Amino acid sequence: MKNLFLLFLFCLSLSAKSFIVSPLPLPRQEVLDIDSSECDEKCLEVLYTEGKLFSFVAKFNPLIKNPDLRSKLTEVLTNLDLFMKENFFEKIQDVKKIKIALMIPREVIGRYSATGINTILAYLTSRNASFLFEVFDSKNEEAQNLHQTYEEIRQKKFDCIVTLLTIDGIKNLIESTTIAIPTYIPTVNKNQLNLPKIPQKLFFGGIDYQKQIEILHKLALDDEVVEYDDASNIGNWLKTLSEQKFNIVFRDEISNQKAARFAQEIEAQEEHLKNRAVLLNIPVIKTGLILPQIGFLEEKPIKFLSTQINYNPSLLMLLKPKDRQNFFIINAIGKTDPYLIEYGLLLGSDLQYDWVSYSIGIGIEMFFLNRGEKISKFFSENMKDSQVEYVNKILKTYRNSFIEVKQ
Known part of the structure; x- marks a missing residue:
């Protein structure tokens, strides 16, 4: 009986040890560059393609902003469970934070309020940008409500505004408010308005x-x-x-x-x-x-x-x-960056088939380019006379896909 009791105490002591938390930190893998030679973006592409992933990480310059390479770096770090020094990305924070406001009349646009939020966040995240993003709800498209909401955004000194309005909402905004901040409307084409004059800082992304x-x-x-x-x-x-x-x-x-x-x-x-x-x-x-x-x-x-x-x-x-x-x-929806598409799908935004999401993405990129930032474009469309110019393609369906009809 005594032997059984001693065996019980021994087993108890073993199980108790499993609850002791070690004071030592968990080990981490860190990749060091022991080669002094430089490696530009093309060099990194070669290293990644050839599967030399540790060299790819070691040679990665934190000043590189190429979104494709940065996405590949994130992928490699995650898959190989690697660790970068905490100050690795600090060198790219010299870019001024962009302040973007989304103005929505929630009672009017309904579900598209979520589309606007998700697409903007997808774009900013895929760019690894430093940003401040806030949503302002005007509730409806009455001139007074739009004016008050716009003025609130202006007083908070936002750099740019995306607003999801109908034709009536745009007319009410123009009549009641001085457009002092670059403002992008992804939901309407300029040709739908039939207005004699469009404010200089108002831009449109609706398809034609x-x-x-x-x-x-x-x-x-x-x-x-x-x-x-x-x-x-x-x-x-x-x-x-x-x-x-x-x-x-x-x-x-x-x-x-x-x-x-x-x-x-x-x-x-x-x-x-x-x-x-x-x-x-x-x-x-x-x-x-x-x-x-x-x-x-x-x-x-x-x-x-x-x-x-x-x-x-x-x-x-x-x-x-x-x-x-x-x-x-x-x-009219063209091709865009695959990583942006993936970020969008994760957040509930479809940049492949939803033209409003696609248009919002173009507008956010326009704001970045107008700030003078040297970024690779995700979208091929250009802005002409305050309106996004789309390339229309004729499609047919074939089995489970859409195919372009060559003209």
């Missing part, structure tokens, strides 16, 4: 739906067109533009309810759809509901046409390939 409609008109040639619209702001704008260009023989406004029961509508519209082009000024969910019903017709439309409004990966899931044959979509 008028140009997209003109491209679709060329694709339609002399075809008679059946047009489907909806009652949204963009739907009404597209309807106005379409009336000026197409030979429309039948038009229908597609509500959510009508889209859901389109099988009951198709018989009455069958004669209109035979051998005609269909212009889809409706978003992707409604398109996904009505096109399968049209696909059951014996005599189908000869082609389907759409602006940016249907450039969405959901289209590929909602429609079978047979239901999207001869479907032409105009897209």
Whole structure:
């Protein structure tokens, strides 16, 4: 019995030792450069490509701002569990902190308030920038509220403003407020305003739906067109533009309810759809509901046409390939930095398919460039006469992807 008791005490003492915290710090791996030769950006690219990762880390100059190389450094440090000295990145902090304000009328734009926040944070994070970012909610687009919010931002001495406004909101802002800070509006194209004069420090990033409609008109040639619209702001704008260009023989406004029961509508519209082009000024969910019903017709439309409004990966899931044959979509979203795309997706922002997110990214980059910072551009678009210039491409769908149609 005594032996069993002694064995119990011995086991207890062993288990007790597992709760003792060592006073010694955990070991860390640090890479030292023992070669005095210099290594520029091309040299680092070669080291990374050849898998000489320890040399890549050892030779990395903290003054290098190349976002691709800095992302690769972060990746290597994480994967190899390496440690850099605490003052390694201090040398790049000589750049003045950028102060960016996001002004949103939350009651008006709804979910796009999150889009604005996420995209701005994604861009700033991917740049490893020193920044101050704050969100200001004007609640709505009434002139007084916009003016008060704008003045609050100005008094806090922000460098630049991104604001998500509609056409009415922009007009109210211009009428009530002196635009004293560089202000970027990603949601509206300047051509939509029809104003005699635009303030000098006001910039626009909305895509040009008028140009997209003109491209679709060329694709339609002399075809008679059946047009489907909806009652949204963009739907009404597209309807106005379409009336000026197409030979429309039948038009229908597609509500959510009508889209859901389109099988009951198709018989009455069958004669209109035979051998005609269909212009889809409706978003992707409604398109996904009505096109399968049209696909059951014996005599189908000869082609389907759409602006940016249907450039969405959901289209590929909602429609079978047979239901999207001869479907032409105009897209203004270009290519951007893959790391920025990844940061965006992590934060809930889609810079590949959501044109508002893409436009916001262009605006933030414009602010950086206007500060005189020497950065590699993530976006290829330029600003002309206060408006972002996009390159429109004609796309078709192929299996589970969009492909460009060469003109």
